[in-house]
Amino acid sequence: MTDRTESVKDNDILVIEGLKKSFSGNAVLNDVDLKISKGETVVILGRSGTGKSVILKCIIGLIRPDSGSIRIFGENFLELNEKQMSSLRIRVGFLFQGGALYDSMTVRENLMFPVIRQPGYKGADLTAKIEEMLDNVGLLNAIDKMPSELSGGMQKRIGLARTLMLDPEIILYDEPTTGLDPVTSNEISHLILDMQKKYGVSSLIVTHDMPCARLVSNRIVVLKQGEFTAEGTYDELERSKDDFVSGFFKFE
Amino acid sequence: MNTAGKSEKTLINLPKSLDDFFVKTAGLAVFAFRIVKEAFLPPYEISETLKQCYMIGYKSLPLISVTGFIIGLTLTLQSIPTLQKFGAESLVPSMVALAVMLEIGPVITALIFAGKIGSGIGAELGSMRVTEQIDAMEVSGTNPFKYLAVTRVIAATLMLPVLVILADAIALLGGFLAVNLFGGMNLQTFIASSMANLGFREVLPATFKTFLFGFGVGVVGCYEGFNASRGTESVGIAANTAVVIASLLVILIDMVMVQLISILF
Ligand SMILES: Nc1ncnc2c1ncn2[C@@H]1O[C@H](COP(=O)(O)OP(=O)(O)OP(=O)(O)O)[C@@H](O)[C@H]1O
Ligand SMILES: [Mg+2]
Numbered sequence: 248m249t250d251r252t253e254s255v256k257d258n259d260i261l262v263i264e265g266l267k268k269s270f271s272g273n274a275v276l277n278d279v280d281l282k283i284s285k286g287e288t289v290v291i292l293g294r295s296g297t298g299k300s301v302i303l304k305c306i307i308g309l310i311r312p313d314s315g316s317i318r319i320f321g322e323n324f325l326e327l328n329e330k331q332m333s334s335l336r337i338r339v340g341f342l343f344q345g346g347a348l349y350d351s352m353t354v355r356e357n358l359m360f361p362v363i364r365q366p367g368y369k370g371a372d373l374t375a376k377i378e379e380m381l382d383n384v385g386l387l388n389a390i391d392k393m394p395s396e397l398s399g400g401m402q403k404r405i406g407l408a409r410t411l412m413l414d415p416e417i418i419l420y421d422e423p424t425t426g427l428d429p430v431t432s433n434e435i436s437h438l439i440l441d442m443q444k445k446y447g448v449s450s451l452i453v454t455h456d457m458p459c460a461r462l463v464s465n466r467i468v469v470l471k472q473g474e475f476t477a478e479g480t481y482d483e484l485e486r487s488k489d490d491f492v493s494g495f496f497k498f499e
Numbered sequence: 500m501n502t503a504g505k506s507e508k509t510l511i512n513l514p515k516s517l518d519d520f521f522v523k524t525a526g527l528a529v530f531a532f533r534i535v536k537e538a539f540l541p542p543y544e545i546s547e548t549l550k551q552c553y554m555i556g557y558k559s560l561p562l563i564s565v566t567g568f569i570i571g572l573t574l575t576l577q578s579i580p581t582l583q584k585f586g587a588e589s590l591v592p593s594m595v596a597l598a599v600m601l602e603i604g605p606v607i608t609a610l611i612f613a614g615k616i617g618s619g620i621g622a623e624l625g626s627m628r629v630t631e632q633i634d635a636m637e638v639s640g641t642n643p644f645k646y647l648a649v650t651r652v653i654a655a656t657l658m659l660p661v662l663v664i665l666a667d668a669i670a671l672l673g674g675f676l677a678v679n680l681f682g683g684m685n686l687q688t689f690i691a692s693s694m695a696n697l698g699f700r701e702v703l704p705a706t707f708k709t710f711l712f713g714f715g716v717g718v719v720g721c722y723e724g725f726n727a728s729r730g731t732e733s734v735g736i737a738a739n740t741a742v743v744i745a746s747l748l749v750i751l752i753d754m755v756m757v758q759l760i761s762i763l764f
Contacts, residue, residue, distance in 0.1 A: 304634075
């Protein structure tokens with residue numbers, strides 16, 4: 248592994264350069280650059296359908312970009328073979344928009360699944376860990392429920408607990424609070440903040456939820472026409488002269 | 500209602516042109532090839548395969564048994580008068596056994612299997628695709644193709660032949676009941692006369708084709724499920740399309756295999 252000799256700094260967890268992606272001729276990402284360092288929380292803002300989910304899916308390898316480079320933990324992600332990719336992927340958590348719980352399994356089995364499927368798993372008892380993670384999201388009592396018995400917000404929180412089971416070093420959140428009531432949204436935002444403080448994870452969050460962005464972000468980037476056109480802290484961008492950028496901060 | 504026209508159009512995803520047909524056929528063939536390849540590559544998902552055998556095989560038993568019985572009974576009842584006309588009543592068991600074991604048992608069972616299991620797999624995997632469960636599996640280090648598709652195809656391939664043998668046996672039981680009630684034939688005579696024209700040469704190839712039926716139904720169900728597009732209505736589309744294509748495929752495989760068998764044996 249050559250990562251030490253490259254210009255990438257040790258505390259840059261994720262470095263994206265020149266990412267391009269089009270779907271059957273429609274350019275979605277034109278030139279995306281992004282850097283996230285250890286422990287940092289970055290929020291992506293952007294209009295619907297501009298490719299925010301596509302960025303997250305490229306990072307985790309669910310969509311292959313047309314060109315550009317993605318370095319995670321110093322490794323060139325796009326050049327890894329399937330095995331290397333899968334061992335790197337488990338260091339990256341992904342929270343799907345709908346939670347993506349396995350609906351044929353109980354909550355407990357959902358949380359066990361990622362762990363027991365790892366090649367190195369030797370049959371260790373996971374009960375304590377499962378309970379700790381469920382406690383983190385305040386849903387310890389749901390441990391033996393089926394996903395269909397849970398509300399949308401609860402499913403998302405369980406999804407987060409499942410993501411945490413593999414101790415990820417960076418978590419990608421796809422609209423963690425969309426479609427939830429303000430109280431639950433606020434709870435999830437605080438949960439994200441707690442996870443960052445408790446486990447020191449880095450986060451990349453796609454959201455339209457400005458209170459959430461204000462609470463959790465260290466830095467915000469704004470996606471427009473396939474590029475990040477603005478970047479700064481919440482307060483900096485709130486005072487932006489650019490109509491497009493300030494549009495996200497006006498909610499009356 | 501104006502939704503009727505729309506739903507008629509969107510409830511199923513069959514090829515819309517000749518090009519589309521070839522694209523889809525090629526896609527299905529590549530998918531089937533990948534299933535076979537990955538089935539032989541480790542790691543093997545043994546416990547999940549066994550679980551699918553249970554879900555796919557055991558849970559189809561009641562439906563297959565009832566159908567088998569009714570088919571055997573009615574087939575025999577309808578044959579009796581015709582053969583009586585020719586004074587060939589004694590040939591009834593032999594004719595029924597031949598029809599059941601070589602054609603009706605395998606094909607009817609496979610068609611019911613396509614309806615129950617093909618649509619079940621299409622709907623289950625389609626809903627897992629739409630709700631991103633398949634993606635979730637992939638990002639947490641499990642190969643969903645192996646874990647979900649290969650296991651189901653193996654289970655379908657192994658279980659359908661078992662179900663067919665069972666359906667054949669129950670159909671013959673139904674046939675016996677018919678000749679017993681209407682002609683007073685006893686069990687010994689029935690068995691002796693029904694097996695008179697059946698040897699391994701007839702039964703083995705007929706059993707072999709049921710593996711292909713099972714494989715075909717499994718592959719089509721998984722293919723439609725994995726390729727379900729976004730949106731909840733695509734779950735129903737995946738299930739419907741899976742049944743139609745799987746049923747057609749069963750008939751097609753049957754036609755080809757019967758020709759092949761008659762050439763080879
Ligand atoms: N797998 C795919 N195949 C084809 N087109 C896709 C695919 N994924 C996304 N797209 C297209 O890329 C564009 C961006 O989609 P994306 O889901 O990233 O939007 P988004 O910014 O996340 O929007 P939203 O806020 O509504 O979730 C859309 O036009 C979408 O149709
Ligand atoms: Mg999105």
